Structure formats: structure tokens, C-alpha cells
Amino acid sequence: MKMPAFEYACPETLAEAVALLASHDGEAKPIAGGQSLLPMMAFRVAQPTLLVDLRKLAELRGIRISSDGVRLGALVRWRDIQDDARLATAHPLLADAIKHVAHYQVRNRGTVGGSMAHADPASEMPGVAVTCDAEIAVRGKSGTRTIKAADFFLGALTTALAPDEIITEVRLPAWPANRRHGFQEFARRRGDFAMSGVALFYDLDAGGKAANAHVGVIGVGDHPKRLAAVEAVVNGQTVDEATIAKAVAAASAAVEPPDDIHASAAYRKALTGTLVERALRSAAA
């Protein structure tokens, strides 16, 4: 479990970092917190020839909150999110979800951009991004572009990023005051990858009914996705026992998780329903 030999660079500017990535035929990798990439290198699953350390790129840091929403710099660490008291109102779903990321030590190192680029199917940040229709800003040799979260995750550990592109920012739309949310996940041990996870929100209209429901799941497919069938059940309804029961059934039916060493597919389907139930209850509470 020792890493193969690789080159290391620590550029001063984003342009320089992109140029380094572009010059290595797809064999270079950016590194931020290293919480996913380094274990993969130790197992020799990933064998980049060059690591481009992003730590000096100050423009990738910082959490910016405005009326447009929350902008998370790619180098924002989970610890930064947990320490930012503004997020309790500016984006409570994000704040709740990030509490579930791995363990203390990992939260001190892991970054938003790293998690998005790694694209583990059970990761919380990609789940929040998909659920909230986030945009991912990236920069490559041909300039900058933004990618919708729904188009960003292509499969397990696979994204729409080109080899020369670096995530610069994740933009979460603004969080209105009438929004209700819930986040639930369940893992074998606290901090393990979730066997299923649910992030959801809806907006309460003047009549007390749910609108604009967004229900996302993690850990039950090869990438996070929204469950349109569950959203349809919730939209236009009061979130009461009857609505919740329909949502649970719709959620279990909507996911096709695999069997793995930690849980069976049947269990995961039922678990997803249970977590939707609990997330809706906490949203409505």
C-alpha cells in the first residue's frame, strides 16, 4: 500500500494549474484535501504521473453568501462549513448534511471541490448539489464554464469534468425563508458511507401546502439523483401522514440499489423509504 512514483507541482495561479493539467495527457490530477485520492493511490487504483496541489490558489477559498445563494469555493473544507454560523439560515440543508461527512479528521481536510470531483455515489455534497440544482463552475484550458449538477455526475467516480478542468466553485441557489428541509442517512457505523441517504426540501405556500419539492438520494445508485415520483406526490399537498405514506412507497419504488457487502438491495429500497419518511417528518416538524 505504497504509492507509485509521481511528480508534484504547487502552482501559484489557477492558470498555471490548468496549464499543468493540460500538459500531461490526462495523467495529471489536482489534489486538495487528498482524503479520497491518496488512499486510491496507495491502493494503486489511481496512478497519476503528476499531482497538482491547489493549496496556494486563494481564489478557490471562501464561502460567499448573497441574495443569489451560497457560493462554496472548491477549497472550502467541511470544517469551514460547520464553523460558518451564517449557513444555519443561509443553507440549513447543507449545514445538516455536512455533519454526516465521515469523521472529525476527514472533515478537517476534505474539500467541497474534491468531493464533487471524486463523485462517490454515497457522498453528501454531491447529493446536496443535485437536490438543490447547484451549478458547478469549472476552469480549463479553453476558459470557464458552468455545469448543472444534474449533468455533472455521470456514474460512480465519473463526472463531466475534462482532464484539464478544475472545479472553482459550487453555487447553491438562494434559500427562501418559507423552505422546509430534511436530511437523513444511515450507515453501519457513524461516518461510514451511507447505505442510503435522503436530502429534501419543499416550499410552503400561503395555504400551507408543499411546492417546489426537491427530493434527492445518495448511496442507492451510481450517482446521486432526484426522485421525480416522490416530488410529484409531495407537491401541492399538505405534508401529513397520508402524503408521507405515499412518498415512502414512491421512494422505495423509484430506486434500484445494488446488493453489496454492507446491505441487500431489498433492504436499501425499504431504507430509502424509511429515510424519506423521517426526512419529511423532520421537515414538517
Added chain:
Amino acid sequence: MKNTFIGTSMERREDLRFLRGKGIYVDDLAPSNLLYAVIMRSNIAHGRLKSIDASAALKIPGVHSVITAKDMPGGPPIIPMRLQPLPEFKPFEQLVIADDKVRYVGEPLAMVLAESVAIGEDALEVIALEIEDLPAVPDWRAAEKNESLLFEPAGSNRALTFEARKGDADAAFKNAPYVRREQLRTGRHFGLTLEPRGVMAEWDAASGHLTVSGAAKVPFFNRRILAKQIGLPEEAITMIENDVGGGYGARGEFYPEDFLIPFAARHVNRPVKWIEDRRENLIAMNHARESEADIEIACERDGTIIGLRGFVHTDMGAYMRTNGAVGARNIPQFMGGPYRVPHVKIDSLLWMTNKTPVGTYRGPGRYEGSFYIERLLDMVAHDLGIDRVELRRRNLITSAEQPYEIATVQPTDARDQYDSGDYEQALDRCLKEFGWNDKAKLQGKLIDGRYHGLAVCCFVEGGAAGPKESARLEINSDGTISVFMGSSAVGQGVETVFAQIAADALEVPVDRISHVHHGSTTTVSDGYGAYHSRSVVMGGSALLDAATKFQAAIKDAAAKRLGCNASEVRLGEDKVFGPGGKSLLLAELAGLTVEGAFLNKKHTYSYGTHAAHITVDAKLGQVQIVDYMVVQDVGRAINPMTLRGQIIGSLVQGLGGAMLEHLQYDEQGQFLTGTLADYLLPTAGDFPNLRCIVTEDHPSPINPLGAKGAGEGGIVAAGGVMANAVANALQSFGVQPRQLPLTPTYIWELVQAGQRQAAE
């Protein structure tokens, strides 16, 4: 005796060294000119090894050599069995490196020697292997068919059947008013050590001496094996025991690397070090516990146990390793646990499969047997309408029945008896401390979305394996005293407890015991090590013997110096007094050394009771511990504090096996749990609220300390307790767990099945 260090909760002497980062583990050793060994392991579960081509690897700068079976004159040696070395097992013993067939994922095929581990791993990537696939035997059911044979000359995948017998079970079952038959399983898990294994060997060509560091557990025995394999006299080999990060029965047995690394050091005439990494640790260290019982219990209508009868299938993995048969033998012999079982007829079948070989893990066989009997007892209680506590009380062996003869196991003619104890006293103490009566009303109750469950299980723990242990005392030049033990330190805190025992025996302050040396083959003439919870009983008793002889030797030596009779000499702390006010500093006798020994054929049996209060979220299949109490009677506790630490640590390991830890393979024998994200160890937050109480009500009659082996009691009953507590919590669903671990998926499936049944 004027001292009372024995029985005092002294802080561990070892800890200051560890906390200051001054522990020395085998990986801390780095002599000059060192080469690092990296082992190429089979990624095929069952196949015929056709060729290994290392030519590309040898071209990598920094790669020194690649060693395979072909480099060993006369072929690679086998690893002999240490315990139960029956001729029947011979065909199933492991070669130190594969030369013809590979039989498990992880089997050593080649060894790269390189200037760094990273370079060695680079070399692994370019070694070309040709292995012809053979059908894998992934479990005992496949093994039983004998369609694919691991060892063709043996003609069968069954290595042996142990037969445990007592009374006349067939006759007893024929007349029994009540019989219940169950299929129950324990999962595959193992004694994972946080510090993986490591070996470093140095060959001194000039003197023909081999020094091997990283020895643990049984260094003297391993030296005998290595000397024979490598063709050196035992005196030409020194085994050094370094600090270790956990033993649990798994570390320190003779593994392939224990030959390969010394062989390599002599072969290339340079020091060679190998440190197991975590991925290797999970496939190379002995596995344990996987078994399935098809078992019947017969009882009177009042719940009195009449007998146990049936079969146990144990999954041995690919080879019979040094102590691999112990668990399979113990399961049928100890399935009765602390209960009176007049009739026993249990066959334990040892099946070879294409998985990592098994060995002992803390409480070998007893953990499995306890799960089986305790599950059965709760089912019996339910069937016969008897309170679960009352059922156990009726069947516990009484102190009047001690020593109590248990089943004999053939073909080893293993006879055994429990030595002493009042098991009901421990049950009562546990119920009282746990608050059973107050909690009883919670059984099966749904409160805030969680079902509450209780369970209580009783256990015995064996210890004190013979035949012998040695201890030596020596006066240092400053007049302090050094202790040398044949026992090994694998984390039990033996430096502390042996200092306590020595100080009491010699009637000196404990800080006059300067050092406790242990484990290495340089300490005593003949050591036996650390297994079967034997260190305190065997080593401690040897130390008492050494102390008596040591005092006599000091008196003799002092009498000569002082010109008097030995009987006139009186021993002080740092001085020796003769008649007429004459005295001598102990330091003046520096170098005086005396060895003592303790011989023993009997075993100690500590005992006790576990009780647990848990809650279950039936929708998640999630179990949480609200309270857990262990009461264990150990005869005599040398250091109650370190003992409690052992009991809690042992319990957490038991809970890991009951709830989390599971070594999994697919149908092709591919290993699926190769990281600690896949193989789930307990972490700090998983099992809170664990308590234990140590009692000393019944000293062992078979050793002068009255102590009983006590390092394994926390683990023994944990599986049965958790399964019974889950059944109790989910009684409204009719849930009866029949296997471990109790994963969320498994518990959820049981609830679903219960709900379906209720609906029908």
C-alpha cells in the same frame, strides 16, 4: 507477606513508555544495509501455479532479488501444527510459499527484496504470473461435495472430525420429553491487531547466528520450528520480542513470513524487514470463528437440560495452521458452557475451503459455543414458558459439583474439568448490579420508535495451558532486581503484574523491580509464551517458585560472605543482614540469578455473567446498547484495573464480531472485505455504556496464586447476549436471530419475515 501489591490497581508500567512514544515496535528497527521484503500473493483462490516470471521486476533500479519456491534447496518447508499435531492433519499443512497449487487469495507466491517498500510494490506490478484456475471451494457446503479437492492426495476436503462425548446422548434423547433442533451460524471474523505483523531478520555470517525481531506469543516454539526448517541449531537463533500493538491469539503464531524473512536474510546476507500492510493483514493473518451448528437440545419439562446432540461444521480455510484446530475442538467440548449437560454427542467437522486459513482468536470455540447454547436456552425458555433467568439458574453447575467433568473429545482424548466456582453467585451479582428487576418491564416495549430488549448469559473461560512456564530473577549492579519471564507481552500489561507479583514474593517495594523482561528467547532457558490466558497463572506461579529459590540463593551467597549459616541471614530491601550487626548490600551480589518454573496439566476456569439492555430500530435494523454489565470471577485479581481494561476490551471485540466484523468472500473465493471501510471494526462511539465488575470469590485450587486466566471472558458471551437481546426486543415480530453478525439487513429481514407471517 508484608506487601499487598497483588490486588492493587497500579497504573501500567508500560504506559509511560508508550505515551512518550518510546515503545519500540519491529517497524522502528532499521539497521544499516536493510532490504525491505514485499510479498506477492495469489489473487486466485484455487489454481495451479504454472510459472512466475520476474525478469522485468529485476530490471527495476532498487530491486535486489525475487525469491520463489525454486530458490529453496529441497523445496519450501511446511509449517507444522503447534497444538493438536495429529497425523491426520499432515496432508493439510501449509508450505511457506506456494510451489504447485494456490489455495487462497493471499497465499505467498514470491518475495521481492528491494531498497524500499514502494520499489518492491513497483516490482509486484510487473511480475508475470500464470495460474490455471481450478473450481473454488467457497464454503463448507461446497467442500462437503468433494467435487473440487484442495488436496487431491487426501481424497477429501474434510481434514478431521472431532467427536465430543459424554454420557449416552442417543438414549437420553430417545426418552426426552422435549427436544428442539436449530441451525445456527457464526460469521467469519478475526483478531485484527491495530499494529499489523512484522518480521526483521539479521544474519551474522561470521558467527552463523540469526537474530529475528518481531517475535511474539510463542517465541521459543517458533524458534524450534525455524531452526528445523532452516537447518540451524536452536542456539544459533535468537528471537526478539518487541512491543506489539495487539495479539488476540493471531499475532505470533508461525506464519509463512516467519520463515521467508529469515531465509531471505541468510540468502542475501543482508538484514531484511517485512511489515504487513493492512490489506495483507486482512488476508494473511489467521481468520477465525466461521461455523455452522445443526444442533438439538433435549430438556425435561421443567427446563432441566438433558443433552446436546448434533453437528458443527467449521470452515478451516485452505490449510491447517499451527493452532487452527483449537476452535473446532472447543466448540463441541465447551458448548455446554457453565451449564450442567449430562449427555453430549457432538461431531465437529473440519472443512478445508479456498479461504485464508484459520487460527485461534480470543475465546476460540467458546464464543461460537456460547452463541449456540445461549440462543437455544432462550428458545427453550420460550417454548416451555420458563423465565429465562430461572432456566439458567436451574441448569448452572453448582459449587458442590466442582470440579466438574465436561465432554471428552476424540481423537485427541481431550479430557477436561472445571476447577471451581459458584456460577449462580456471579449470575445474582450481575442481575443486581445491572438492575435486571427494574429493567425487566421494558422487555419488548416500543418507546420513541425503538424496541427495548434484555438478555442475560453465563459463561466460562479456560486458561492456564501447561505444561510449563519459567521465570528468572537477577540482582542488578545497583542492587535492584530484574525479572525475566518466558511469558510474552501482547498487550496484557504483564510488565506491571509480574512486578507486582515479584515485589510481594520478595517482600520489597515494587520500584526495586527494575525491569520485567519477557518473551525473547534470551530471557529464560525454556519459555512457553502467551496464549490460553496463561501468563498470570503459569508465569506468575513460576515467578513465585523463582522467588523462593532466589531468596535461598541470596542467603547462601550472603552467608559465605558474612561467614555465617544461611539460616542466620535475614533479607532486607536493599541489604542482607547477618548475625552481630554485619550486613551486605544486595548490590554486592550483583549477577546472582536463579530460575524457577511452574508445571501444570490442569486448566483454570474463570466464569461469570453478561447482561445487556439494548434498543432496536426495527425499520433500520439498528441496535444500540443502553447498558451492558459483565461480572467475572477470576479467583484472584493481580491488578483489578488492568483486568477490567482487558474485560471491556475483550467485550468490545465480542460486540464487533456480533454486530459489525465480517470477512466476506464471493463464490469464486475472491475476498470482498480488503479494507477497514469494508471490514468494520468497532470505533469509539459504537458500543458505549459497557461496565464490568471483577470478583474473587473462588480462587483456583490448582495454582499457588489462586488466579484464573481472565483475558477472554468479556468476549465469550457477547454474541449470544446480543442475539438474545434482539430476539427479546423484537418478540412482537417473532424474531429469532440464527446467525452472526446481526447486520441491519439481517435484522430487517427477520422483522419483514415476522410481519409476513403475522399477516398470513
